Structures are given as C-alpha cells and as structure tokens.
Amino acid sequence: MSLGDGQGDSDTTRPDDGGYGGTGQTRTRYHDQDNGGLYGGARRPKSSRGTVTAVGVVVLLIAAIAFANRGGDDSSTSSSATAGSSAGSDSGNAGQPDAAPTTASGEQPVGTKVANIPSGFAHNRQGVQSAAANYAVSLGSTGMFKKDSRDKILDALFTAEAGAKLKAPLDRTYSASLLTRLGLDANGNAPEGSTFVSRVTPVGTKVVAYGGATATVEVWYLGLTGIAGETSTDPVTSSWKTWTYDMRWSNDDWKIVSYSEKDGPTPVPGDDRAAASDEISKAIDEYGGFTYAR
Template structure:
C-alpha cells in the first residue's frame, strides 16, 4: 500500500502517490525533514527557538544598561570626593575619579601651560596632571623654555631656589651625552628627540583648602626616534606626588617626589620601525590640557 493510499489521496482523485505532493487541495507543500522527534502527525519539525523574543530581551537589557549609566553620570557630580562609597565594587575606581563635577576646564594659559585652575580638589588634580606633562616634556631640555616652565609651575620662591640646580642637571654634558643629545640639548641630525608624559589618572592624597597633595600616575615616552638611534624610544611608568599650594589665584608646586610604577604587563606587540615612530611624534601633538 502506498503512502498516498494511506492518506486517502488516490490516483483517481488527481493526486499522485508522491509523498511530497500537495495536501488537501490547498497547495500547501508537505516537507519531510530529518528531525522527526517531537513532530506532529505530518512530520513537521520541532518548533524553532524563539529568536525574535530573545533579541527583544537583549535589546531591552542594553537600553536599561545605557539608561543606568546615563543616570549614574548625572547623579555622580554631587561632591568632589567619594567618601568610601560602600556600594562600590572592590577594585573599581572611586566615582570622584570619573564623574563630572560641573567645573569647567581652565580657559587661561601661562605660555603653553594651562592656568587658572579651580580652587578645589578637581582643580588641584588638573594642575598636577598638567604640571606632570610640562615637567616631563622635551622643552625642559631647552634653556629658555625650561625657565619659562619652572616659573609657571613652581611657587616663586621655589622656582628661584631650584632654577640653578635644574639648569646644571639638564645642561650637563655627561647627562646629555648619555641620552644621545648634543651639548646644546638638541637631537643629532636625522633623529627626533621624544620626551612625553601621558597621565593615566590622578589621586588626592591630602586636601586642606589652600594646600594639596596629589599623585599623578603616568606613562613616559623617552628616547631618540630615527634610523641609527642608539637610544630608541621606550616606555616607562611612574607616579609623581605633587605638593601644591594656592597662590595668587592658582595652584603652584612646592615640592614633588617620584617613584616607579605601577607598571602594567606589556602586550605581545611588535615595536614600530624607527621611521614610523619619528613620523608619529611629528604628526601627533602632545596634550595641551589634562583632566
């Protein structure tokens, strides 16, 4: 007996014995699939997974997450410091380190260095980060620019006391030779001198109105870029802790200390060729304002 006979579709009704012919004259094609488990009497496959519903749920979760982040950003600027934040997950940064405070960035400049920082913790952190960039720049190896930076960054009495010592350090022939520079602090022909500090984050160690102690964690690029360099550009990590005082409407450095690290594990990335590094230094300007 054929399948067509079993289902009442005989040849005299105009239907063939083909098991895949149309059903009941409705022109609906019956298709047999390999998966017969859980099917109905017509060999229909199991119900497919409800992907549309899963996608809707996923989109809903993403929308809620974005809304939660936006709400946290709007409500996180209520204070300058995060006093413990008991609800904060262990190891996560304090909200004060990332939340907007509403204080606008400085508008003034003292030469090429930002000035006019806010008289609060955020202003002290901004000042420390910008001063770390200035004091770690290649301009410190130029006598004229070095004196301008020292005058802008340090408190007047400290700048006057340290000017001579800093000139000796940065102009010392032995020191300059050891890092591959000429006696006047310039790079040899065909090479580009690189000295840049890139702040990663800041932390208020102590704040007392007109005085502050701020730690700045940063990476430093230092060396000579170009073919034949004996001191290729390398990366180092440091933390500078600046002692700041509020003078004449701005934060000024009275002292600072430096220590190595924290240093992250380097990724498995090949170093760029000397010419590519030199081009990057020329094409990418350093930060003019940090934090």
C-alpha cells in the first residue's frame, strides 16, 4: 500500500492502545466489503487508466481527421494549380486535373464582346472550353429564332466559311412552320402577354482533342424551351443535351467550324413542384445570364 493510499484512508492503519504502543508495530484492521468495497465505506476514485485510454483514442481520431483534411486541401490545391498551369499551355494533356476535371482554372472571364457575345478567349485549353460554353448559350438563345439576330450570331461564333454555309440551312430549320408549332409568329415573337423561353445553361465542358490551332470540345448543358403564358399550348420544359464543337483558332479567337448534338446525360427528375407560367415569365425577366469561364 502506497503512502498516498494510506493518507487517503485514515482507518487503514493505526496504533493499538492495548499492548503494542511504543514498539512501532501496528495492527491492520480491514473494513467490511459490504460498505463499499475492500477499502471501506467511501469508494476510492477509480484508476485513471481508462480515462487516459479514452483521451488517447480521441486525440488519435482528431489527428487522423486533421491529416485527412490536410490531404484533401493539398489535393484541391494541386488540382487547381495544375489546371491553372494547363491553362497556360497550348498543347498536350500535361497538367490536366484528372481527379477533379471540373475544377476551375482560376483564369478570369473575358472582358470584351462582339454582337453582345463574349469574345477574345485565351489561346489554350482553358480558353477553348470557355469559348465553347459561352457559344452554347448564344446558340440556344431566343436570338436564333429571328433571322437578323441569327445571322449576327453565326458571324460572331463561326469561321467565315462555316457561317456562310450554315445560314441557308438554318433558315430552313427555323422555318415559319416551326415557329408556328412553337406558338410564335413569323418574326419569332411570342403572343402578347406571353414570354418565349429558350435558354441554355452549361453544366460542364470537356476537351476531347486539342492541337493548338484546333480543338474538339463537348458542352453538357441544361436547356429550357417553350412559351410561358396562360394561353400557351407549349409550356416551358427542360432537356439535357451535349453539344460537340470542332473549333479553330482564327482571327485571334476561337471559332466554330462544325457542331453536332446528342441527348443526355439526363439526371433522374426530382420531386420539385412545377412553376406556374407567370413565375417562369418573371424569372426569365429578372434573372440574367453569365459569362462562363473554365
């Protein structure tokens, strides 16, 4: 029994007044176990070994979490850094973020516009993806349903040769019969009191091929099309598509040479309540678009 234990229990040892006094010998008296254990009525504090073990486990857990978070931060920083590095490279796949392909490059959006369309994109992989995303917005806009604005969009986004070849076929595509089926008049206008909706929101871009002066880029997007109005027979609906652009560096900017479209990938629809036509009209009027940068 240690000194500390003796001091903590005054009844454990004491002199015997009946014959052992002055000899230095002591007589030990044990308390009944029924009164709280081997050491008497007042239980001694339990060993701190269990507490130390618990604290040690907590400390190790915290250290493991901190280490994991530090590793995640380093990974994110690395991805962002390599994305920024690849933005400054004109060729090859070196430095492209593999684990997080949608990581932002860190490059600033362009500050110039042609025909109200962002222009002047960087001559690199980041720039061609930014161009493709912004061009998708214009090609999916209401301006494509009107002859004058459609021609301006084609002149701004396509190479001179490609734009010239596309005008006649697209005039046939956006024919009067198509406009009528959509509920529009011959000039592409919605009925009075209604709002024609045609919007594209890019979800992501991917470089399929890059050769410095040429590139193939895919743009996955969510599209909204229809007429918002009480008498509309073509309500606004959503669709998921992917556009593929063959791009060329021309006149100090990226231009489209040709493009194609396919359905999806389409997520499973959620349980959101469909908005009323006036809510859609108000949202279209109040919420503007973005300049997209990769």
